[in-house]
Amino acid sequence: MWRTLSSAVAGLLVLFVGSLAFNAASGQSRWPGPLDFVRVHPWVVLLVLIPLALIGFWQVPRRDGAQEPLAPATYRLPPRNTNFTGRDATLREMRQRLTSVNDVAMLVEHGMGGVGKTQLAVEYAYRHLSKYRFVAFVDAENPDLVASQFVSLAGELGMTEVSSGQVIPRVYGKLVDRRPWLMIFDNAEKPGTLTHALPSGAPASNGHVIVTTRVSGWSGRAGTIDLDVFTRRESVELLVRRVRGMAEVVADLTAEQLGDLPLALEQAAGYMGYNNTTPEEYLTLLTSRLEDMIAQGELTDRPTVVVATLWRLGVRRLETDQPQAVRLLELCALLAPEPIPLDLFTGSPETLNGVATDPLAWDTTVGALAGMGLVRRGTGSLLLHRLVQAATRASMSPQAHTDARVHLSRALLAAVPHDIHGDPDAKPRWQKLLPHVIAVTKDDPPAECAVETAVLLRLASTYLIQLGDCPLALPLCERALAIDESLDDRDAEIGFDLITLSQIHRDLGATERARPLAERALRLHESSLPADSPAIATDLATLARLHSLLGDPEAARPLAERALQIDEAAYGPDDPYVSFDLIALANVHVDLGDHATAEPLISRSLRIREANYAPDHLYIGYVLLFKAKVLHALNDPNAGDFAGRGAQILQTRLGRAHPKTEDAFALVDRLR
Known part of the structure; x- marks a missing residue:
C-alpha cells in the first residue's frame, strides 16, 4: 500500500513542478479545472504533498539483504501428510524443547516401527517452516549413504567440488548463512553410526536437529521423546475422516484389532478406499485373517511400506x-x-x-x-x-510354527500351577498366564504336543470355574476331552476332563447333563486308579452334589462321606481339599433338612480355608454365604454378618454386576 501511495505522491509532485514551469512559460492567468487551485495556492499544495511523499518513501521495504529474509528453502523434505491426525501435545513439546537453548538443539523421536515418527518430524517442519531459513531431510537408515546425501545437499547450497570427506563440516559451515536451520535425520540406527553426520562446534550454532529412530540408546546424546501408538480417540478420528461411511463403533473395533498403530490405520483406510470395501466387511476380514490383511493396502506417499514387512x-x-x-x-x-x-x-x-x-x-x-x-x-x-x-x-515357516507351539505348550505346562484349589498362589499366577494358554491352545495341536494341550485346556477350565466363568470354561474343557479321547491310554485323563465338564454343567444349571459325565468319570477312575486316589474322592463329592440337586440326598450321603474319608487319609484333616468334601457333605445334610449337622461341617471348612487362602478369596466368600443360609435356618442372629462379609468378597472379586454377587446381596437384604 505504501509503495503505491509513494508512487502516486511522486507523480503529483512531478505534475506540480511541471505545472509551475508551464505557468511561467506561458504567462496564462488561469488553468483549467483543479489545476487552477495549484496556480493560485502552490505552497499549500506543496506543504501537503511533501509529508505524504516522505511517509511513503519511508515505508517502502528496503532492498538490502540484511532486512529482507530469504524465502525458506528445503532439501528432500517429503510432502506434507494432509491426513495428519493428533499429536498436538507432542508437537508443542518438540517446539518448546528445540527452542529452549540458543546453541544447536537436538531431539530424538524414539518408537517402534509404524508409530509415525517420520510423519511427526515432517509435520513439525511444515508447521514451523516460516521459522527456519533452511530445512533438510536426510535418510539415515543406511549410514554409508549419508555422506552422499550431504554432497547433494552441498550442491543445493551452491557449493561445488567439495570432497565427500569434507562435505559434512563444509555444509554446516555454509548453514551459518541460513540460520536458523532444521536438519531431520530419518530412521537412524545406533548413535555411533550417525556421529559423523551430526553438527558440532561453533559453525553449527543456531540450528535444530531431529533424529527419528526405532533403536534405543540415544538418551545420552540428546533429549528423547518416546512416541507411542495413537490414543483410541485419535485412531477413531483418523478412520472416520478417511473412510466414507465408517461408524465410530466400527472404527473403535478396527482400531482395537490394529492396536492403534498409525501406519496400520492408514493402510486400512487405503485398502478400503481402493477396494471399495465396507468398514464392516473389512473388520470381518481383519478379525479372521489378520496375518494376511497386514500385507494388504498401501499408502499414497509410501506405496512400498506395509505392516507385514515393516x-x-x-x-x-x-x-x-x-x-x-x-x-x-x-x-x-x-x-x-x-x-x-x-x-x-x-x-x-x-x-x-x-x-x-x-x-x-x-x-x-x-x-x-x-x-x-x-x-x-x-x-x-x-x-x-x-x-x-x-x-x-x-x-x-510351518515347521518353525510347529516347533514354537510345541516348546510353548511344554513351557506353559511347567509354569502354570496344577493344584488350582490347594495352592494359594495359583490365582495370581494363572491370571498372568491364562491369556497365553488360550492363545497357544486355540488351534488343533500338533501331535508332538497334543497331550500338553489337553492338560492345559483342562487346567484353564478348572481355573475359570473357580472364577465363576463357566461359559468360557465350557468350550475349553470340551476340547480337552476331544483331544484326550483321540489318544491312546488316556482313561485317567479322560476321567479328569469328564469330572471338570460335569462341574461346569452343574454350575450352569444343567444338572441332568452333568450327572452321567460324573458317573462315567468315576467308573474310569475306579478302573484305572487306586481305590484311595484323591481323584476318586473328587468324583464322589461331585456326584454327591448332583444327587442332592436332583432331589435324592439319601443317595448322595454315602458318596460324600466316602470322599471325605479318602481325602482326610490322603492329605490330612486340615487340607483345602478336605474343605471341599466338608461342603459337599454339608450340602447333603441341608438337603436332608438337618441344618444342625451341616453347620459344624461348614464352620470347619471355613477355618481350613481362612488358614490357607487370602482373606478375600472367593472360596472364603462362598463358605460365608453358605454358613449365613444355614445359620438363618437355625434362627441364629449372626447370619446377616456372615452374609455381608461373603457379599463384599464376591463384589471385590467378581464385580457388583456378576449374577453371583447380585444373589449374595439379595441374601443380605433378606436377612436384614
Whole structure:
C-alpha cells in the first residue's frame, strides 16, 4: 500500500513542478479545472504533498539483504501428510524443547516401527517452516549413504567440488548463512553410526536437529521423546475422516484389532478406499485373517511400506547378530498380546537352547529385541504389539510354527500351577498366564504336543470355574476331552476332563447333563486308579452334589462321606481339599433338612480355608454365604454378618454386576 501511495505522491509532485514551469512559460492567468487551485495556492499544495511523499518513501521495504529474509528453502523434505491426525501435545513439546537453548538443539523421536515418527518430524517442519531459513531431510537408515546425501545437499547450497570427506563440516559451515536451520535425520540406527553426520562446534550454532529412530540408546546424546501408538480417540478420528461411511463403533473395533498403530490405520483406510470395501466387511476380514490383511493396502506417499514387512530388516540383522533373539521373538509371536512373564522361558531353559540359563546371555538376548523396538521390556516381562506378533507369525515357516507351539505348550505346562484349589498362589499366577494358554491352545495341536494341550485346556477350565466363568470354561474343557479321547491310554485323563465338564454343567444349571459325565468319570477312575486316589474322592463329592440337586440326598450321603474319608487319609484333616468334601457333605445334610449337622461341617471348612487362602478369596466368600443360609435356618442372629462379609468378597472379586454377587446381596437384604 505504501509503495503505491509513494508512487502516486511522486507523480503529483512531478505534475506540480511541471505545472509551475508551464505557468511561467506561458504567462496564462488561469488553468483549467483543479489545476487552477495549484496556480493560485502552490505552497499549500506543496506543504501537503511533501509529508505524504516522505511517509511513503519511508515505508517502502528496503532492498538490502540484511532486512529482507530469504524465502525458506528445503532439501528432500517429503510432502506434507494432509491426513495428519493428533499429536498436538507432542508437537508443542518438540517446539518448546528445540527452542529452549540458543546453541544447536537436538531431539530424538524414539518408537517402534509404524508409530509415525517420520510423519511427526515432517509435520513439525511444515508447521514451523516460516521459522527456519533452511530445512533438510536426510535418510539415515543406511549410514554409508549419508555422506552422499550431504554432497547433494552441498550442491543445493551452491557449493561445488567439495570432497565427500569434507562435505559434512563444509555444509554446516555454509548453514551459518541460513540460520536458523532444521536438519531431520530419518530412521537412524545406533548413535555411533550417525556421529559423523551430526553438527558440532561453533559453525553449527543456531540450528535444530531431529533424529527419528526405532533403536534405543540415544538418551545420552540428546533429549528423547518416546512416541507411542495413537490414543483410541485419535485412531477413531483418523478412520472416520478417511473412510466414507465408517461408524465410530466400527472404527473403535478396527482400531482395537490394529492396536492403534498409525501406519496400520492408514493402510486400512487405503485398502478400503481402493477396494471399495465396507468398514464392516473389512473388520470381518481383519478379525479372521489378520496375518494376511497386514500385507494388504498401501499408502499414497509410501506405496512400498506395509505392516507385514515393516520390521523385516531389523529381524534379518538379528538373525546374524542374535539368532536366539529371533527365536524368542517367534515364541512370543504365538502368545497373547499381553505382558509375557520372562520366567516362562527361564523356567524351561531348553526352549532357547540354554540361553536363558546364562544371565548375561539372556539379558542381551532380551535386550536385542527391546533395543530394536520390537518389544517393550518391563520388570520381569515383555510386551509385543499385536501387529509385530502378526507380522512375525506370517513370516514363520510351518515347521518353525510347529516347533514354537510345541516348546510353548511344554513351557506353559511347567509354569502354570496344577493344584488350582490347594495352592494359594495359583490365582495370581494363572491370571498372568491364562491369556497365553488360550492363545497357544486355540488351534488343533500338533501331535508332538497334543497331550500338553489337553492338560492345559483342562487346567484353564478348572481355573475359570473357580472364577465363576463357566461359559468360557465350557468350550475349553470340551476340547480337552476331544483331544484326550483321540489318544491312546488316556482313561485317567479322560476321567479328569469328564469330572471338570460335569462341574461346569452343574454350575450352569444343567444338572441332568452333568450327572452321567460324573458317573462315567468315576467308573474310569475306579478302573484305572487306586481305590484311595484323591481323584476318586473328587468324583464322589461331585456326584454327591448332583444327587442332592436332583432331589435324592439319601443317595448322595454315602458318596460324600466316602470322599471325605479318602481325602482326610490322603492329605490330612486340615487340607483345602478336605474343605471341599466338608461342603459337599454339608450340602447333603441341608438337603436332608438337618441344618444342625451341616453347620459344624461348614464352620470347619471355613477355618481350613481362612488358614490357607487370602482373606478375600472367593472360596472364603462362598463358605460365608453358605454358613449365613444355614445359620438363618437355625434362627441364629449372626447370619446377616456372615452374609455381608461373603457379599463384599464376591463384589471385590467378581464385580457388583456378576449374577453371583447380585444373589449374595439379595441374601443380605433378606436377612436384614
